[in-house]
Amino acid sequence: MAEPAIECGEPQVAGLLAFVAARVEEDRLGAQLTTPVDESLVGRCDVVERVLLDMARDACRPGEPCPLPERCLRALGEYAFAHSTHPDFHPAWLAWRILR
Structure with a gap:
């Protein structure tokens, strides 16, 4: 059974x-x-699933600023970038790859 969607108050992060x-x-499949x-x-x-997404699942809330640390967002952005040829990839996520 798939995990429920993670709701974050920042639409780009969500x-x-x-x-x-x-x-x-x-x-994985x-x-x-x-x-x-x-x-x-x-x-x-x-x-990604058991560390980064679990961290987001525990921390993020709808309607609230995103509390995830930059290192987590960067790692999520790196994983998303690996799928940048996917039709649902959003170029704005590239910004997460260059966080300091």
Whole structure:
């Protein structure tokens, strides 16, 4: 069963979180269908899902400023950038990749 959508008061971050969550699910399925299983991709998905998205799930609230640390947003942006050819990728998320 898929996790519920993460609601964040900042629409750009909410969109990034939804995009990353969907791509992680796709990547995990794709990694498990390869022969042999792509363990590096499964590991990356675990980190994104069980660390970054869980952090957002615990911290973010609708109608409130985004509380996520810059390092978390940067990592989410990096993961999204890996899918920049996807039709739902939003160029504004590129900004997260250059946070200091």
